[in-house]
Amino acid sequence: MKSAGGRLLTGLELDRAADRPLHQQLHEQLKGQILGGALPSGTRLPSTRTLVSELGVSRITIVTAFEQLTAEGFLRSRAGDGTYVDSLWSDRAPARPLPRPPLSERGAATSARGTSLFTDAPHSWAPSETESFVASQVAASAFPAAAWKRLLGRHAGRTDQSLIGYGDPHGLRALREAISEYVNDVRGLDCTPDQVVVTSGAQQAFNVLSVLLLDAGDTVLVEDPGHISGRLAFQSQGCPLHGVPVDDDGAVPPAVDDGARLACLTPARQHPLGVAMSPVRRAEWIAWAQRNGGWIVEDDCDSELRYRGKHLPTLFGLDPSRHVIMVGSFSKVLSPSIRLGYCILPEDLVEPFATASSVIGRPPAVLFQAAMADFLAEGQMHAHLRRSRKLYAARQEALLEALGQQLPYRLHAAPVDSGLHVMGWLHGAEDDVEVARGLAARGVYTYPLGEYRVTRRLPSALLIGFAGTAAEHMPQAVGRMAAAWDAWERSSARR
Amino acid sequence: MKSAGGRLLTGLELDRAADRPLHQQLHEQLKGQILGGALPSGTRLPSTRTLVSELGVSRITIVTAFEQLTAEGFLRSRAGDGTYVDSLWSDRAPARPLPRPPLSERGAATSARGTSLFTDAPHSWAPSETESFVASQVAASAFPAAAWKRLLGRHAGRTDQSLIGYGDPHGLRALREAISEYVNDVRGLDCTPDQVVVTSGAQQAFNVLSVLLLDAGDTVLVEDPGHISGRLAFQSQGCPLHGVPVDDDGAVPPAVDDGARLACLTPARQHPLGVAMSPVRRAEWIAWAQRNGGWIVEDDCDSELRYRGKHLPTLFGLDPSRHVIMVGSFSKVLSPSIRLGYCILPEDLVEPFATASSVIGRPPAVLFQAAMADFLAEGQMHAHLRRSRKLYAARQEALLEALGQQLPYRLHAAPVDSGLHVMGWLHGAEDDVEVARGLAARGVYTYPLGEYRVTRRLPSALLIGFAGTAAEHMPQAVGRMAAAWDAWERSSARR
Incomplete structure (x- = not known):
């Protein structure tokens, strides 16, 4: 037979100055000790008399607490044999607990690769600046740290609600305006600030678009080979992927309608092969969307880092039927650590996207949005x-x-x-x-x-x-x- | 009959110094003008002779480009009547384009409320500091702007890869260490830094956990009434919700197993009613998880902002069977605009969670992580x-x-x-x-x-x-x- 002995008494701390009556305090603390395992099932408690003298409280305090604990199933009295800890846990816990459930199917698929070769971990944040062949790594030394620090400093001291609160689900107005000018300058894309929604990078945009446009089971066309991150986003949403081959003109649209609901494409620079999608292909993809009633997500990754030649027009700009959503990111052109990207959307998708985005990931850090707005507006990005x-x-x-x-x-x-x-x-x-x-x-x-x-x-x-x-x-x-x-x-x- | 006239000629820019042969340049540019609508279907092109003299290129350059464009369907020659723009678009576009697809079912549900009463928009970022009854709004004037600015300044000038790159999918090591001490101090929760994964606020954590643990159709138990954001996250993942009632002891576990795979609970302070979950209920919920093989997501929202009384132990700390994942956030205690939260996980879930998290949203802005690590470690949070x-x-x-x-x-x-x-x-x-x-x-x-x-x-x-x-x-x-x-x-x- 176990006895609570000194441990019980030393573990209790009753505060006479507290609002809570002493019997409640005693009740809570004994309960806590029982739940926490400090008083295992079967432990015999000291007698009321002992507790009165050790704790310096009245008998009624102890009796009240014990009665409540007994009523709740924590304690049990045996006539003439004192009070024992009853098993709250073993009464409730199953005799043979089920093992934890496994990961979900899509969860297992999404996390299967671990922090392996495919993405940013561990090597894109581990290697030194002077040597890395990781394709997604930008030059840390090229990061305009001084200018960025100055812009952050400009806004960091502000305590107005717009900078301290969650932020506008569409993104900071000044940044939306700056982005609509930026995409016009660097991509020849004509849109209003109202069509821009700021995201925490392209990855968040893919996830929000998955939720917004796809139910589990909806097929997505992806380039084969193709952008891993975008593909994982759709896969993590339980959407089967169909690969479309890539040739020298870019991704090849399916010859017959295969029921796919969305195609995720990288026309500016096919990722990873690097070809720019030809104009004919662009027309064919837009026709695919119009013919099948499908969405196109135009992943514009890397497009600004062009060393030779001119950009072809974006699918977004080519499509009058508004089946195309463009996703851009500042991760490659500035730094992935600032977590800023954007979606350019047909007008009627803006509100649904902003709402879904704020449900899924909230607006990105407002301070960085404010600094980025200035960085763009002041011509520093160019x-x-x-x-x-x-x-x-x-x-x-x-x-x-x-x-x-x-x-x-x-x-x-x-x-x-x-x-x-x-x-x-x-x-x-x-x-x-x-x-x-x-x-x-x-x-x-x-x-x-x-x-x-x-x-x-x-x-x-x-x-x-x-x-x-x-x-x-x-x-x-x-x-x-x-x-x-x-x-x-x-x-x-x-x- | 339309004629291309001067517009065609002024629009073309051939670069003799480029690697690309002139006929290819001409071909691409004409194609671009046709696709871009600058040369609509039916436009008659100038004669080869005119182009030779206007562009200053050889006849063979023009003939080669025209032949290719004709083969591709962009141009059409009529014997004795010159060359016309053929309709690339109308050949490919369907006669009656299908309308765009609707939003997905879950997308429509997720975005249905618009920027309405339920969440942060528009009123939580719009009102002035001096007057707001929005429940999620923190005091902007309480934000430690000077200290935060100083900490940002300390790290903002750094250009090492760890601060410029994507960042460790688990979160910055220093922050994970600081968080494990913090939850021990304020919540009495015992965990190692290795069990901490940094997230972009609680909302991202809910979404990652949805993907990781739930397939579409898996039922989730939520408190009724309950936290809207958490519920929306699970709903947006296509998971049906079952409400469990809340009484003065907190959420009531279902009496019989209803096949639910996960319960999302707010034991520290039931959101929105404010009651703390009683110890017995805590035991009952852990028994529920063990009996049914279910997960518990313990949303610890608001727990640090306690004005009276002590915390009860966390479900995470009470459960030896590791069915519980705790989600915390710095949004309420510091500011939602810094987008930082954390998950405390059973050891074997850490890697899957970190991987899924980097797929779904990437690690949060590294600069803020570095500043927050210092803010915690230097005792400023306390x-x-x-x-x-x-x-x-x-x-x-x-x-x-x-x-x-x-x-x-x-x-x-x-x-x-x-x-x-x-x-x-x-x-x-x-x-x-x-x-x-x-x-x-x-x-x-x-x-x-x-x-x-x-x-x-x-x-x-x-x-x-x-x-x-x-x-x-x-x-x-x-x-x-x-x-x-x-x-x-x-x-x-x-x-």
Whole structure:
């Protein structure tokens, strides 16, 4: 037979100055000890007399508390044998508890890859500035830290409700105005500030659009190979994906209607292959949407980082029937850490999108919205883009030169007109996922094309990012890639 | 018959220095003009001879481009009658375009309320600091703007990859450590930094948990009346809701297993009614999870803003079987505009959650994470909480006094131990949603209890927030509420 002994008495703290009567305090605390396991089922409590003397309270206080606890099932009295802790838990807990439920199907699929090769973790935040081949990595040194800090400082001291509260679900008005001018300048896209909704990056936009436009089971057309993040967003919403192949003109629309409700496309720069969608294809996709009553989500990723040639008109701008929603992001052109992107929407979708967006993720941090509005309105973004294009063009050139000199026997890479990575097509028959894993295990991070496939068989290739490595470090960085590759090859030959 | 005339010629810009052959440039640009509508279907192009002289290119350049455009369906030659723009669009576009698809079922449900009474828009960001009864509104003047600005300034100039990149999907390590200490201090919750994942507020956490744990069609138990935002998150994921009633001991677990897979609960302070869940109920809910193999999401909202009494232990801390996930947020205790919250998870759920979270919304703005880590670690949060509790307690007192003096014939409100609003129970039989609308139309914003119901019939009440109105302004503010109510009553009596 267990006894509560000293532990019970030391654990209790009754406060005579509190509003709550002492018997209630005693009741609550004993209950807490029982629930917390400090007084296990079967423990015999000290006698009322002992408690009166130890706690310095009246007998009625103790009796009242004990009676309540007994009534609630926490205590049990045995005639002539004192008071015992009854089992609140074992009365209620099942004899054989069921195991926890598993993850949902889509949850398991969404989280299956873990923090693996496919996305930002762990390598895009771990590597140093001087050396990374991660395709999504921007140059930290190119970030206009001083200007950004100054703009943040301008608004950080404000305590007006517009900056301290949740913020307008559509985004800060000044930022919506600045974005509508920005997309006109850099993308030739004609829209009003009312058609802009600010999001926490493109990823949030994909998720909101999934909820808004798709029910579970609705099929989504995605490019194959295609943008992993966008695809995961739709998949995490329980929507089956159909891959459409990509050729030199971009994604190929399905010849017959397959019942898909939405197509997610990257016409400006196919991700990851890098081709710009041809004008004919653009017309064909818009016809697809009109013929089948489908939505098009135009993922405009990387479009501003163009080194050569001009942009073709956006699908959004080409489509008079308003089947297209454009998604843009400042992650690549400025920094992913500020979590700002935007959607350009047909007028009648603006309110539903803003409402769904505020349900799903709330408006993004208002301070950053205010700073970004100024950054755009004061022309700093244009200056930053000019600098970035020059910097990245030089880094691309250095990468291609180093690859050509040091790895010509492994892969072939051609220059790209825009974006942050080149495709390194492997000469050998190795599985690119295996190669990327082998390199990653040796500290050299790339993305394998295989991770971007939906169902289509693709040649082996690595996405090799050039933005994260300074031009002058490129030869050594590629040298380390070559060495890691050799080491991986030796170790896999041994197995 | 239309003629392209001068517009065609001025619109073309051929670059002899470009890599691309001139005929390709001409081809692309003509295609672009046709697709863009600058050259409508039926337009007659100038003759080859004219173009040779106007553009200063060879005949073969023009013929090659025209041939390609003709092959692609953009142009059409009529023997002896020159070259015309063919209709790329009308060939592809369906004769009778289908209308755009409607919103998804869940999208329509999610966005149905528009920017209405129920959430942050428009009134929580619009009203002035001196006067608001919106329950979710914090005091902008209480925001520690100077300290926060200083902390932002400390990190804003940094350009290391950890601050410029996407950020660790789990959240900044320093912040995870600070949060694990914080929840121990303020909530008595024992967890390691490894069990903490930083989110963009509670709302993102609900959404990630929906995807991770629920497939479409899985039933979710929610409190009735209950937290609107959490409920909307599950609903937006296509999950049917079952309401469980709330009494003075908190939410009542279902007597028999109804197949629900997850229960979303607010034990610390039932939202919106304000009761703390009793220990017995806590045990019963944990037993529910163990018996049915269900998840519990413990929404710890408002728990730190406690004016009286102590916290009961969290469900997370009470449950050894790890069925519970706790969701916390800094929106109410600091500001919703910084978009920071957290999940405390059983160890084996940490990686799946972090991965799903980075798919669904990416890690929150890293700069704010760095500042928040310092804010917590340097003890500023504790100082801020002390000040806030004092400020809000005074505001609550002022509100109750003013309501008692000016609106005793309309409603009865009792003091609350924690949170940012009191319940104003209406004496009359008016529909509270109608009352709230009537007041809102006159510039006085409250939330009606009716908006929080799932299916249960509830007495009429308004949630009246006290945090957004200075104590000295309370009498006038309540006076304006009384006047608005009178005016609404008169106008509805006339109808």
